[in-house]
Amino acid sequence: MSTGIETWSQSMLDIGAMYPFPGTEMIWVIIGFVTWIGWHVIQFKRENKLYEEEEKSFENKDKLMAAMKLSAAETLDEEMKAHSNSLK
Known part of the structure; x- marks a missing residue:
């Protein structure tokens, strides 16, 4: 694959564009x-x-409170307790 340029000492204006379109x-x-x-x-x-x-x-306030309790849980045990309480 060649650029067709044999010497780089000629004027770049004579060569033309080096990219398509x-x-x-x-x-x-x-x-x-x-x-x-x-x-x-x-x-x-x-x-x-x-x-x-x-x-x-989250228009239902109970669902919103349950989601907030789940997101505030710091440990997996707290999260599981909050989740099981929200299912009741």
């Missing part, structure tokens, strides 16, 4: 920017949907 840089920047913004919009919508689902699941 010269002149399309701005198009690629725009495509990248649109993709980046689009990803953020999609991620924002998905996270809001997940947040709303979690919020609905």
